[in-house]
Amino acid sequence: MKTYFDCISCFVQQTISTLRRISDDEALQEEALRKVLLLLSEINLNLPPPVMAQPIYRTIREVTGNADPFSQEKTNQNIYAHSLVSEIKERYHSDPDLFIKMLRLSIAGNIIDSGVNSAVKSEDVLKSIHCSMETPINMKAVNALRNAITEANTILYLGDNAGEIVFDKLLIEQMPHDKVTYVVRGAPIINDVTIKDAQEVKMDELVDVIDNGSDAPGTILDDCSQGFRERFESADLIIAKGQGNYETLSEANKNIFFLLQAKCPVIARDIGCEVGSFIVERKI
Amino acid sequence: MKTYFDCISCFVQQTISTLRRISDDEALQEEALRKVLLLLSEINLNLPPPVMAQPIYRTIREVTGNADPFSQEKTNQNIYAHSLVSEIKERYHSDPDLFIKMLRLSIAGNIIDSGVNSAVKSEDVLKSIHCSMETPINMKAVNALRNAITEANTILYLGDNAGEIVFDKLLIEQMPHDKVTYVVRGAPIINDVTIKDAQEVKMDELVDVIDNGSDAPGTILDDCSQGFRERFESADLIIAKGQGNYETLSEANKNIFFLLQAKCPVIARDIGCEVGSFIVERKI
Numbered sequence: 001m002k003t004y005f006d007c008i009s010c011f012v013q014q015t016i017s018t019l020r021r022i023s024d025d026e027a028l029q030e031e032a033l034r035k036v037l038l039l040l041s042e043i044n045l046n047l048p049p050p051v052m053a054q055p056i057y058r059t060i061r062e063v064t065g066n067a068d069p070f071s072q073e074k075t076n077q078n079i080y081a082h083s084l085v086s087e088i089k090e091r092y093h094s095d096p097d098l099f100i101k102m103l104r105l106s107i108a109g110n111i112i113d114s115g116v117n118s119a120v121k122s123e124d125v126l127k128s129i130h131c132s133m134e135t136p137i138n139m140k141a142v143n144a145l146r147n148a149i150t151e152a153n154t155i156l157y158l159g160d161n162a163g164e165i166v167f168d169k170l171l172i173e174q175m176p177h178d179k180v181t182y183v184v185r186g187a188p189i190i191n192d193v194t195i196k197d198a199q200e201v202k203m204d205e206l207v208d209v210i211d212n213g214s215d216a217p218g219t220i221l222d223d224c225s226q227g228f229r230e231r232f233e234s235a236d237l238i239i240a241k242g243q244g245n246y247e248t249l250s251e252a253n254k255n256i257f258f259l260l261q262a263k264c265p266v267i268a269r270d271i272g273c274e275v276g277s278f279i280v281e282r283k284i
Numbered sequence: 285m286k287t288y289f290d291c292i293s294c295f296v297q298q299t300i301s302t303l304r305r306i307s308d309d310e311a312l313q314e315e316a317l318r319k320v321l322l323l324l325s326e327i328n329l330n331l332p333p334p335v336m337a338q339p340i341y342r343t344i345r346e347v348t349g350n351a352d353p354f355s356q357e358k359t360n361q362n363i364y365a366h367s368l369v370s371e372i373k374e375r376y377h378s379d380p381d382l383f384i385k386m387l388r389l390s391i392a393g394n395i396i397d398s399g400v401n402s403a404v405k406s407e408d409v410l411k412s413i414h415c416s417m418e419t420p421i422n423m424k425a426v427n428a429l430r431n432a433i434t435e436a437n438t439i440l441y442l443g444d445n446a447g448e449i450v451f452d453k454l455l456i457e458q459m460p461h462d463k464v465t466y467v468v469r470g471a472p473i474i475n476d477v478t479i480k481d482a483q484e485v486k487m488d489e490l491v492d493v494i495d496n497g498s499d500a501p502g503t504i505l506d507d508c509s510q511g512f513r514e515r516f517e518s519a520d521l522i523i524a525k526g527q528g529n530y531e532t533l534s535e536a537n538k539n540i541f542f543l544l545q546a547k548c549p550v551i552a553r554d555i556g557c558e559v560g561s562f563i564v565e566r567k568i
Contacts, residue, residue, distance in 0.1 A: 009296045016289045034325050041321035
């Protein structure tokens with residue numbers, strides 16, 4: 001997906017809110033913001049938004065010296081999402097189709113995106129979960145995904161955000177999870193999942209977890225490690241969570257299913273749906 | 285008033301929406317947006333927002349070749365506001381204190397600001413008018429303004445936006461208007477009033493109208509004509525409408541009353557009020 005003008009305005013807002021999260025030092029904030037504006041003046045709009053987000057957040061980290069501004073936020077998101085699990089398991093334990101329920105919840109969990117919404121609240125998460133069973137969903141694509149999971153020998157599940165990873169785990173539990181490898185980002189970027197998050201929610205006790213070697217908030221294959229690219233190429237099936245993975249892989253030539261909430265007007269326009277839609281989409 | 289980080293984000297949004305208003309040519313839009321981002325990377329945050337808005341809108345005009353992107357919008361706003369006058373006059377014609385009613389309406393009319401809200405709707409205007417008689421207002425400042433008007437021999441009324449000027453006229457009718465000169469911008473900028481708007485609403489048949497010689501969306505004295513500056517210096521009383529005039533004159537050493545709606549969080553924070561507040565404030 002290309003980058004739209006509105007992404008530029010969103011990047012400026014993300015920069016300001018991230019800088020405020022890190023420091024009250026206005027001179028430091030100003031230095032970082034000026035550098036980001038200069039970067040944006042030279043943006044390549046033909047590339048996906050995460051390609052620009054990567055140097056923006058690198059600039060913020062370099063100028064402020066804060067390597068992981070969302071560190072505490074991610075832990076809080078993991079703890080909060082985990083606190084909802086027992087109630088979810090109780091509610092659905094005898095459900096005849098746990099796969100679809102957990103699929104819906106994992107898309108509901110995609111609301112926990114500190115890029116699109118710098119201050120995701122527990123009310124936002126609860127509302128998303130509450131609506132998740134009634135939100136329209138592409139059942140043809142869901143059934144195709146079921147079949148693809150059955151047929152595949154190797155499945156790469158590309159994670160997106162902290163907190164959300166807890167719901168991903170509930171979904172993966174409904175798959176033949178010995179085939180599944182869960183992929184996290186190579187280094188902290190916004191509230192995207194890293195190895196630390198996978199360990200915090202014990203994803204690593206359920207499936208193999210690898211990182212993609214990149215600090216972009218998406219999957220920019222050219223920027224990923226050789227090891228990850230080989231796994232990506234050889235996998236029978238890719239399940240890609242969230243906007244960043246959609247934006248960077250929507251034109252990839254692989255057997256990919258995207259699971260996400262279309263949380264901003266730009267991606268909704270690109271997909272051709274309403275903001276807030278639950279997306280299950282196959283791109284082959 | 286200084287420029288805040290949030291103003292930068294707002295400038296980017298204003299640039300994008302103004303470019304979309306002017307042209308569908310994405311290459312042209314991109315060229316202008318890149319130039320604006322470069323300007324913003326070098327912004328002087330110690331100066332008021334209109335000082336930055338001026339080169340931003342100049343850049344948009346230069347790159348697109350459109351000297352007045354809001355021309356039709358301004359005429360529509362004048363026509364729409366005028367269409368409300370007969371009902372207003374009918375409703376209030378026997379009111380014992382027309383001055384305060386028209387003062388409130390002139391602040392209500394300040395909602396017609398295509399900078400803060402690129403697509404002001406008639407519903408926004410009607411809502412603002414509807415609430416205007418109940419919105420809290422600083423009566424001490426209103427009474428000080430009444431006295432200042434009585435005492436002054438020369439009054440400069442600094443206009444702000446098209447449409448709003450119709451309500452300014454209703455207010456000026458309640459003053460000894462032979463003392464009043466109405467001031468418009470020196471050239472088109474956003475939907476700010478120019479000589480053309482003053483003529484469209486026949487302000488020039490009620491009072492003298494002069495322009496300030498500047499194309500900034502405010503009153504940057506150093507950028508105004510010598511003639512205007514002399515009038516400004518010698519006036520006994522300045523009535524300054526709107527955010528742009530507040531932002532540029534809030535620290536001026538003159539007998540000024542500001543009349544405005546605090547329409548964005550930045551100015552509300554600077555003034556110390558809620559967004560949407562009606563402001564009547566004296567700065568001496």
